[in-house]
Amino acid sequence: MNHDLTIIEPQMAASPLDANQQIALLEQELAVLRQEQEHLKTEALALKESSSLYQQAMAAASNGISLASATLPDEPLIYVNAAFEQVTGYSAAEVLGHNCRFLQGPATDPLAVKAIRQAINEGCVGHTTLLNYRKDGAPFWNEFSIAPIHDAQGNLTHFVGIQADVTARKQAELALQESEQRFASIIGSAMDSIISIDEKHQILLFNAAAETMFGYKAAEVLGKDLTFLLPGRYHQHHSQHITTFSQTKTTKRSMGTLDLVYGLRSDDTEFPIEASISQVEVSGQKIMTVILRDVTERQRAEEERHRLQEEIIRIQSSILQELSTPLIPLSDDIVVLPLIGSVDTLRANQVMETLLHGVERQRARIAILDITGVPVVDTQVANALMHAAQAVQLLGAQVILTGIRPEIAQTLVGLGINFGKIVTRGTLQSGIAYAMGQDQMV
Ligand SMILES: Cc1cc2nc3c(=O)[nH]c(=O)nc-3n(C[C@H](O)[C@H](O)[C@H](O)COP(=O)(O)O)c2cc1C
Known part of the structure; x- marks a missing residue:
């Protein structure tokens, strides 16, 4: 709006006006001035109103x-x-x-x-x-x-x-930041590899342990398919396994059932792993997390333990064998093999082996086989002992079977076993006496 006043100049110089004309002119000017005054009043009012409106707006x-x-x-x-x-x-x-x-x-x-x-x-x-x-x-x-x-x-x-x-x-932002930092430091400090993937099996998260385990920086694997970390022979089977898992309602599962137990490092070497998988849905997106543990050391320790166990069993059995068939030299010519406990075919074979080796090693003339401590002598045991005695005889030594209790003698007779040239004695002492040449009853 134009605030300048319009001034109408009186035309004095052209032709002098009479008094009436001058009055009319002044009235005309006055009317214009009144009109302007009205304008200004209206504007001032509007300004006052808008200023108080602004003040009210600011205050509110x-x-x-x-x-x-x-x-x-x-x-x-x-x-x-x-x-x-x-x-x-x-x-x-x-x-x-x-x-x-x-x-x-x-x-x-x-x-x-x-x-x-x-x-x-x-x-x-x-x-x-x-x-x-x-x-x-x-x-x-x-x-x-x-x-x-x-x-x-x-x-x-x-x-x-x-x-x-x-x-x-x-x-709220700071709390979120803190919780993200806490989460990141927990994931980062975990000893196991933690790898999260999306529904397309693309890697979303790769923690520090995974970096060390696989020899890749997170940036190198993010967005890649999880099979990137597995030997080629597992790719198809593994992808299928994960897809099947994601379609189930199961939230977590050990992957032990899967044949896959090897990871592939950046230098193309393989290592055994133990894996578990879990899934969550975040904002409608399914995220699966695989936790992997490098079990190379454990596998090595298990193999070592297994080897040691076998070694112990081998040593134990050889000790047991020696104990179960002990060969005692009585003199340069005489050896005694006292048997204690039940005798089966295996032990009877051991008896034969020990006797033959002992007789040969010691160049023994007489071998005393004492069965005082054998509770049951059946056909099988009796035959096995007879074979052992006959084999010893083939080496040129004489066999004395001692410790034949009455009930055993009865059994042996009942079984119809032919003792041939084998000397038998009731007790070990009499067997020894015989062997020493003191027994006159032969
Ligand atoms: C209109 C106006 C409002 C301001 N409001 C704030 C405020 O709410 N809080 C604040 O810390 N500083 C505010 N400041 C900034 C400080 O007044 C000052 O300008 C700032 O501290 C930088 O100057 P200095 O380095 O001399 O202190 C405002 C400044 C202006 C001009």
Whole structure:
């Protein structure tokens, strides 16, 4: 709207006006002036109304609004709204005339403050989130922005600041950040490889243990198919296994049932692994996590343990064999083999072997086979003992069978066993006596 007054110049010089004409002219001018006055009144009213509307809007705003002078030294506040008072706990009266830095404190990030200082110095828009302190000393996160205000001539006159208390959001962000860090450090410090894949079996997560185990950096394998880490012969079977698992409702399972037990390192070497798999659905996306343990050492230890066990069993059995068929030399010519406990075919064979070797080694003339300690002598045992005695005789030695108790003698007779040239004695002593040439009963 044009506020300039329109002045109608009286035409005095052209032809002098009479009094009536002059009065009419003045009335005309007066009417124009009255009209202008009405305009100005209306405008002033409108301005007043809109200014009070702005003030009401600022007062009702839920964000803090502040105005600072850009022409006075140290940008003092000249206006703060009710929300500013509410958020900061300071009344307008307490803060007007002061720079807004009174809201800052020990944990306010100096870099954020520096960015605002720069925006003010350059007379431009600035935006930051920083820690401020209420009047009662309680900290709050203030997301605030400042913008320059210029007059009609383009001179910088003020800065307007908008403050928003974003403490709740910031705390949630920090909590999320912390929990992510915690999660990352747990995953990162795990001894087992943790590898997560999506429904297409593409690797989403590859922890530090997996990096060490497979010899790849996470960046090298992320997005790759999981089979990248397996020897080729397992690819098809493995993919099928994972697909089947993802289609089940099962949330976790050991992969022990799967024949696959080998991983493939970046240097193409293979290593045995123990695996388990679990699945979760996050925001509609299925994520499967495979936990792998390198069992090379365990397998090696198991093999060693197995080898040692076999060795112990072998030594034990040879000791037992020696103990079960002990050959005692009585003199240069005579050896005694006392048998204790039951005798089966295997032991009878051992008896034969021990006797033959002993007789040959000692060049013995007489071998005494004592069965005092054998509880049962059946056909099989009797035959086996007879074979042993006959074999010894073939070496040129004589066999004396001692310890034949009456019931055994009865059994042997009942069995119809032919003792041929084998000398028999009831007791070991009489057998020894015989062998020593003291027995006269032969
Ligand atoms: C309009 C306006 C509002 C401001 N509001 C805040 C605020 O809410 N919190 C804050 O820490 N700083 C605020 N500042 C910034 C500080 O007043 C000051 O400019 C900042 O600390 C950088 O200056 P300095 O380095 O001299 O302290 C505001 C500045 C202006 C001009």
